[in-house]
Amino acid sequence: MNIQRKELLVTSFALFSLFFGAGNLLLPPLLGYNAGDDWFWVAIGFMITAVVIPIIGILAHARLQGTLYDFGKKVSPTFSLIYCVLIYIISVAIPSPRTAAATHEIAIHPAFGTSPLLTSAIYFALVLVFVLNRSKILNLIGKFLTPFIVLMLLAVIGIGLFSSEFTTGISQFEAPLVSGILEGYQTFDAIGAVVVGAVIIVSLNFKNMEVEQYSSKRTLIRKSGFIAGFGLFIIYAGLIAVGAYYSSEISINAELSNDMQRANLLRDISIKSLGEFGNTVLSILISLACFTTAVGIIAGASDYFKGLFNNSQTVFVVTAIFGCILGVVVGQLNFNSIIMVAIPVLLFIYPITIVLILLNVLPEKFSTSLIFRAVVLVTFVFSIPDVIGFLNPSEGLAELTSYIPFAKHSLGWVVPAFLTFFITFLVKPKKKSVE
Structure with a gap:
């Protein structure tokens, strides 16, 4: 049509x-x-x-x-x-x-x-x-x-x-x-x-x-x-x-x-x-x-x-x-x-939404259930310091997150999420071919 x-x-x-x-x-x-x-x-x-x-x-x-x-x-x-x-x-x-x-x-x-x-x-x-x-x-x-x-x-x-x-x-x-x-x-x-x-x-x-x-x-x-x-x-x-x-x-x-x-x-x-x-x-x-x-x-x-x-x-x-x-x-x-x-x-919901959007436009082989679960979980975990840092900033938290790239800009989830995506894709179980 x-x-x-x-x-x-x-x-x-x-x-x-x-x-x-x-x-x-x-x-x-x-x-x-x-x-x-x-x-x-x-x-x-x-x-x-x-x-x-x-x-x-x-x-x-x-x-x-x-x-x-x-x-x-x-x-x-x-x-x-x-x-x-x-x-x-x-x-x-x-x-x-x-x-x-x-x-x-x-x-x-x-x-x-x-x-x-x-x-x-x-x-x-x-x-x-x-x-x-x-x-x-x-x-x-x-x-x-x-x-x-x-x-x-x-x-x-x-x-x-x-x-x-x-x-x-x-x-x-x-x-x-x-x-x-x-x-x-x-x-x-x-x-x-x-x-x-x-x-x-x-x-x-x-x-x-x-x-x-x-x-x-x-x-x-x-x-x-x-x-x-x-x-x-x-x-x-x-x-x-x-x-x-x-x-x-x-x-x-x-x-x-x-x-x-x-x-x-x-x-x-x-x-x-x-x-x-x-x-x-x-x-x-x-x-x-x-x-x-x-x-x-x-x-x-x-x-x-x-x-x-x-x-x-x-x-x-x-x-x-x-x-x-x-x-x-x-x-x-x-x-x-x-x-x-x-x-x-x-700071909590936006990173998860972004990764869900990106994963849903990728071809099926790059967006398996395993990849979805791993990337969303890591994104969630690394978003928590951003939320805590905004609500209750402390020197201890700042020192802990200083080792995470971009964490001081409230983007500490970005690198871990991308690394998780690539690692999960590389180590995912291979499907057995059917002859």
């Missing part, structure tokens, strides 16, 4: 929009601002965890064409079940409410002065409406919301770069590449890949998409992933560059919380790019970008728990309602508070 151009564009735009949320818009400008003349290296690091790994995750979905459960089932059914439940609880409890917090702080409160409770309540009521009409998610987001988001982003970036003086400050990062990698964690895009990728798979199963064959779906998802990834790359690089080149023109109050620094910087860039109209543009942009991501997260979680209970539509509705209620409660926290809660969680 030939893939129609319309289906490809709609799916690509929907995928981009489901990825692009609060952190994706707020994090890059301040990252570039602080990176100064090292903004290019910071951008490269950011792309690794915020673009490359997530798009590989979409390619894995294109190959598996199942649910999130399929990502970890080679480790063990029990592990995969626990992993899935953790991922969806984390997604519903942190990045989803974070979109409401960002919308309130940047778009709603400055204009109307309303309470975060009112904003979150209206916000997640609308999210629930969209999720309960999930068969229309791809078309609604892909045809209407995303093109508008992309056009506004390109306007801010293009005009901003064109009108800047192209001078940067001095970098505040000792290791720009690593700083970019770790900041990319905060976008939740690797987790988003395994969550919203499942939303795309389920949505494509509806008859109105007219995509039935495995090979056709795989081609459609892969092409859409590359197009969405290219769009994310352009937007992220542009936002980081704009933040770097405006560092000599815009001053941010270092005493403010990080979330307010991010919000004020992005607002100042929008005003310098589009005049006072930039405030309105930014408010609309934040609201739409956050909203589409929240819809994808809640829909993905609802789909998963629906599948656990014999495709019960009642479970789907109950999960969606629970996710939205939790969003209202947590969404009243400020953006920076949610990020601080997220860091130790990400």
Whole structure:
């Protein structure tokens, strides 16, 4: 079956929009601002965890064409079940409410002065409406919301770069590449890949998409992933560059919380790019970008728990309602508070998610059950010091981890995981040939 151009564009735009949320818009400008003349290296690091790994995750979905459960089932059914439940609880409890917090702080409160409770309540009521009409998610987001988001982003970036003086400050990062990698964690895009990728798979199963064959779906998802990834790359690089080149023109109050620094910087860039109209543009942009991501997260979680209970539509509705209620409660926290809660969680779950994504796109001979189990176990073990070091740093732990490559950058799991992969592949039992 030939893939129609319309289906490809709609799916690509929907995928981009489901990825692009609060952190994706707020994090890059301040990252570039602080990176100064090292903004290019910071951008490269950011792309690794915020673009490359997530798009590989979409390619894995294109190959598996199942649910999130399929990502970890080679480790063990029990592990995969626990992993899935953790991922969806984390997604519903942190990045989803974070979109409401960002919308309130940047778009709603400055204009109307309303309470975060009112904003979150209206916000997640609308999210629930969209999720309960999930068969229309791809078309609604892909045809209407995303093109508008992309056009506004390109306007801010293009005009901003064109009108800047192209001078940067001095970098505040000792290791720009690593700083970019770790900041990319905060976008939740690797987790988003395994969550919203499942939303795309389920949505494509509806008859109105007219995509039935495995090979056709795989081609459609892969092409859409590359197009969405290219769009994310352009937007992220542009936002980081704009933040770097405006560092000599815009001053941010270092005493403010990080979330307010991010919000004020992005607002100042929008005003310098589009005049006072930039405030309105930014408010609309934040609201739409956050909203589409929240819809994808809640829909993905609802789909998963629906599948656990014999495709019960009642479970789907109950999960969606629970996710939205939790969003209202947590969404009243400020953006920076949610990020601080997220860091130790990400240091634990992100490495496991990354290795599962990478292993699932490899050929079968490189991704046996033995390799899955060994690599995931080692990744888990070597991620523990990163989490403990963030929650309770001590000299003893620092001395112990000093022997682990990249441990001081919270990437101590990387080398052990790769070594385990190669060693396990080399020493795995050979299958006896059948004559």
